[in-house]
Amino acid sequence: xKDNIILLAHGAGGKKSGxxxxxxxxxxxxxxxxNLLGDxxxxxxxxxxxAFTTDSxxxxxxxxxxxxxxxxxxxxxxxxxxxxGAGPLALSAAFILEEGLxxxxxxxxxxxxxEAASDVGVAIVAxxxxxxxxxxxxxxxxxxxxxxLLPEGREPPSPERAAPGDAVILSGTIGDHGMAVMACRxxxxxxxxxxxxxxxxxxxxxxxxxxxxSVHCLRDPTRGGLAATLNEIAVRSGACIExxxxxxxxxxxxxVACELLGxxxxxxxxxxxxxxxxxxxxxxxxxxxxxxxPCGVQAAVIGRVESSPAGRxxxxxxxxxxxxxxxxxxxxxxxxx
Amino acid sequence: xKDNIILLAHGAGGKKSGxxxxxxxxxxxxxxxxNLLGDxxxxxxxxxxxAFTTDSxxxxxxxxxxxxxxxxxxxxxxxxxxxxGAGPLALSAAFILEEGLxxxxxxxxxxxxxEAASDVGVAIVAxxxxxxxxxxxxxxxxxxxxxxLLPEGREPPSPERAAPGDAVILSGTIGDHGMAVMACRxxxxxxxxxxxxxxxxxxxxxxxxxxxxSVHCLRDPTRGGLAATLNEIAVRSGACIExxxxxxxxxxxxxVACELLGxxxxxxxxxxxxxxxxxxxxxxxxxxxxxxxPCGVQAAVIGRVESSPAGRxxxxxxxxxxxxxxxxxxxxxxxxx
Numbered sequence: 001x002k003d004n005i006i007l008l009a010h011g012a013g014g015k016k017s018g019x020x021x022x023x024x025x026x027x028x029x030x031x032x033x034x035n036l037l038g039d040x041x042x043x044x045x046x047x048x049x050x051a052f053t054t055d056s057x058x059x060x061x062x063x064x065x066x067x068x069x070x071x072x073x074x075x076x077x078x079x080x081x082x083x084x085g086a087g088p089l090a091l092s093a094a095f096i097l098e099e100g101l102x103x104x105x106x107x108x109x110x111x112x113x114x115e116a117a118s119d120v121g122v123a124i125v126a127x128x129x130x131x132x133x134x135x136x137x138x139x140x141x142x143x144x145x146x147x148x149l150l151p152e153g154r155e156p157p158s159p160e161r162a163a164p165g166d167a168v169i170l171s172g173t174i175g176d177h178g179m180a181v182m183a184c185r186x187x188x189x190x191x192x193x194x195x196x197x198x199x200x201x202x203x204x205x206x207x208x209x210x211x212x213x214s215v216h217c218l219r220d221p222t223r224g225g226l227a228a229t230l231n232e233i234a235v236r237s238g239a240c241i242e243x244x245x246x247x248x249x250x251x252x253x254x255x256v257a258c259e260l261l262g263x264x265x266x267x268x269x270x271x272x273x274x275x276x277x278x279x280x281x282x283x284x285x286x287x288x289x290x291x292x293x294p295c296g297v298q299a300a301v302i303g304r305v306e307s308s309p310a311g312r313x314x315x316x317x318x319x320x321x322x323x324x325x326x327x328x329x330x331x332x333x334x335x336x337x
Numbered sequence: 338x339k340d341n342i343i344l345l346a347h348g349a350g351g352k353k354s355g356x357x358x359x360x361x362x363x364x365x366x367x368x369x370x371x372n373l374l375g376d377x378x379x380x381x382x383x384x385x386x387x388a389f390t391t392d393s394x395x396x397x398x399x400x401x402x403x404x405x406x407x408x409x410x411x412x413x414x415x416x417x418x419x420x421x422g423a424g425p426l427a428l429s430a431a432f433i434l435e436e437g438l439x440x441x442x443x444x445x446x447x448x449x450x451x452e453a454a455s456d457v458g459v460a461i462v463a464x465x466x467x468x469x470x471x472x473x474x475x476x477x478x479x480x481x482x483x484x485x486l487l488p489e490g491r492e493p494p495s496p497e498r499a500a501p502g503d504a505v506i507l508s509g510t511i512g513d514h515g516m517a518v519m520a521c522r523x524x525x526x527x528x529x530x531x532x533x534x535x536x537x538x539x540x541x542x543x544x545x546x547x548x549x550x551s552v553h554c555l556r557d558p559t560r561g562g563l564a565a566t567l568n569e570i571a572v573r574s575g576a577c578i579e580x581x582x583x584x585x586x587x588x589x590x591x592x593v594a595c596e597l598l599g600x601x602x603x604x605x606x607x608x609x610x611x612x613x614x615x616x617x618x619x620x621x622x623x624x625x626x627x628x629x630x631p632c633g634v635q636a637a638v639i640g641r642v643e644s645s646p647a648g649r650x651x652x653x654x655x656x657x658x659x660x661x662x663x664x665x666x667x668x669x670x671x672x673x674x
């Protein structure tokens with residue numbers, strides 16, 4: 001790594017994040033489980049397969065249309081477990097608070113977390129609180145971790161398993177979360193309020209797995225957006241993913257906001273969407289299963305896995321041309337989650 | 338809670354921490370597992386008992402004699418699992434980095450974490466990195482979580498199980514970690530360098546459990562020091578803990594530093610010590626087992642559990658008088674871990 005300092009882009013989920021993980025963390029921590037870089041690690045313990053995941057949340061502002069840092073933390077962790085095909089068993093929550101933080105703010109966030117966990121039906125069983133002097137942190141950061149349980153005898157979904165011929169399904173519109181936070185932070189208003197899609201997807205995933213238990217890959221496209229997620233799957237599977245731009249649902253206000261700000265919605269974070277890759281013959285039933293869930297009403301088949309060129313994502317544009325869809329290089333949207 | 342803002346003391350492990358947990362977190366998150374407030378949560382999953390714990394580390398400075406934030410994060414989590422009688426199964430690590438952080442600093446910390454995990458024989462299997470703009474965090478915060486496995490058929494050690502007649506054993510000297518960080522931060526030098534006791538205690542605990550499998554309670558006295566830990570055990574068990582000041586090992590430099598700064602070593606954080614409470618008749622073999630371990634050479638029986646007054650800790654001073662040992666009220670040592 002040539003840079004000698006940490007940049008915002010190192011935390012953005014794109015190229016620089018990948019470099020930091022590869023050049024530093026894997027070198028010092030590397031082991032067969034971590035090296036898979038799943039949304040969750042999958043561990044064998046006794047007769048059980050456990051999923052284990054962690055994420056820090058530093059979103060600014062703390063409250064935004066459709067959610068807040070607390071709901072985001074719970075949903076983000078539940079969704080990372082879901083992406084491993086695991087049901088949530090228990091969550092932990094660690095708070096780093098800035099001295100002087102308003103007590104009511106913490107109370108609202110804790111209430112929201114409690115409610116989100118209760119809606120999911122999972123308990124927050126462990127926690128920690130640290131307070132740092134004024135100016136040493138910006139109000140509140142939350143780190144949630146989660147343990148999930150994988151059903152016995154089922155191979156966990158994983159990017160490596162995406163195979164030529166598979167269909168690519170997306171559970172709904174993209175860009176809502178990132179644009180909601182951005183609009184809120186920058187005080188931009190549109191014809192209607194853009195709301196974050198922040199939601200737990202364990203039920204939606206369970207519905208898909210029930211109908212298509214052999215789903216090859218599940219992934220929630222958060223930082224770096226759908227583009228980063230698909231590129232990661234392409235690289236890890238050694239296949240090519242080809243998607244049709246016209247089939248990707250985008251809310252009109254999000255589309256307008258992205259155009260205005262010069263941001264590609266494919267690069268914008270989502271917090272309540274899932275990408276599923278599975279055999280073509282199961283695509284329609286899986287999409288229908290998603291559509292029966294409130295978070296998957298706009299689910300769509302957006303593309304397919306091809307054998308080559310390996311590690312690439314191709315986008316068939318609305319104009320009919322084919323272009324390479326790359327991962328975001330910088331960080332257009334810092335502190336989005 | 339009367340305060341309307343968060344104070345440093347809310348993160349110090351003393352009275353205010355307890356108030357925050359009781360008045361806010363338990364109200365919104367409360368459930369039978371969390372309510373036990375163990376160093377780790379204990380979960381039943383299938384035929385297995387799992388321990389689950391999380392801690393954020395915000396220590397300042399990042400490097401200090403005897404350790405650094407990375408080693409501290411790994412040892413802290415391993416020790417919280419050990420306090421539940423669990424061997425470490427897997428760790429996660431989530432980083433919050435300040436834009437502009439020196440890459441070499443992160444590299445040194447990651448190397449130290451990797452080494453500490455490798456020494457323990459546990460893998461860091463999941464991780465996350467967020468970067469916040471300059472001024473939104475102070476260099477680096479790390480949150481580690483851990484899953485541990487409890488041996489079958491053994492009742493987990495827990496503060497509630499401390500019972501009148503039990504002996505209280507401490508695995509070694511107190512105050513080393515807090516005073517090492519403090520001296521380093523404030524640029525105070527003593528006749529010799531005070532070194533943090535930061536160390537993983539899973540082996541020491543395993544040795545004790547092998548020889549005294551019915552140990553009633555294990556606890557590592559971190560924030561708030563030995564005083565906070567013993568008070569918590571007294572309150573949760575509804576018993577009285579009586580300790581003899583003269584039997585508590587304190588390194589001479591730590592004693593001098595504490596006197597100089599007007600700090601009671603009983604209130605100072607430790608990161609490589611364990612308190613064990615167990616039936617009197619097993620006290621000597623347990624202490625001997627600790628002493629055979631490099632981290633327990635100075636292990637000592639420091640007191641016993643009495644039936645009353647309930648929830649109190651009594652200290653028999655070196656002068657022979659008996660005084661109530663209370664938990665620290667404020668935060669004399671912010672960002673100590």
